[in-house]
Amino acid sequence: MAFIPSRIKRHKTALVLSLNLTSMMDMFTIILVFLIKSYSTEGQLISPSNFLKLPYSQVQQPPEVGLDVFVSKQMIMVNHEPVALLADVMKNDPAVMDHGVIKPLREKLLTTSNHAKKLEVDYGIKFSGKVTIQGDRDLPYSELVKVIRTCGLSNYPNLRLVVYRESE
């Protein structure tokens, strides 16, 4: 005796489509691990200026926070504010230079350090005397030394030269 075919099962042929996500997951996992590895919780402490090209170095020391001094080929800036033109500094213009000290830079640094010292007294924010110097890689030594000398004489003896780290 023949059975009657089930009427319910007649339409049960719907094809179940599913994306195969496994390979994509693999890829994402690798990217995620790579990104977490290079992730630093500190954020960007030093933002390199667009006006200059920093030199390369094999140093492994991570950056620290400090007063930013930029020395590009055109001008010297403190915290992104132009202070002096490099051309005047190179010419040893007496209006700008005084015995190897860049006068406007010195004034600016003294104002900033006085302000920072006042903050130290009032709020206990320690004044470290740290300054990060971002210099263009083609800067001549004589101009760099002038900037360093001025910083040293203006309450900022802890200098940090900012460089690009060469990846090994």
Place this chain on the structure above:
Amino acid sequence: MAFQPSKRRHRGMESTELTLTPVMNLMVVMIPMLLSNTQFIKIGVIDLNLPPAATATSATAVAGTLPKETRRSLDLTVSITDRGFYISSALAVLTDESTAGPTIPKKADGTYDFEQLTKKLYEVKQKAQDYFPDTEAIVIQAEKDIKYQTLVSTMDAARSIEVNDQIVILFPRVSLSAGVI
């Protein structure tokens, strides 16, 4: 009439699939977040500590504490010139074997020979280690037109050397000297 029991006794296993959607959501959120926070350019800093405002009083105070005889120091100096490196110390000025030229002349293609400088400084370090207290300090001076990049590379060369897969610290405490301004 009783139905006959289904003959499909061995049903195929139900395909069990992980629900990947929540994980995917997480990935999609996290990857842009991390990407936007990543620094692809690694920035580092070189320490360059000047003595804090060397005044006449502090200099005599330091000099007064130590008897003169014991203050024997190496005073290693590397001078960068447009012809090459000169290395000098309390002992002697090292010169090229043949002439009175620079200790380490430039390479034939006009670039500075940093590897040779590192090797030479390693020799100095080994010789000086037992005699002098200041075997970590070095003074670098340069001619007026020497580029900043050259200076930084010289500091790199003076910092450490790799000998037999071991990193030997040479002279990491750098001071700059400007001569007479």
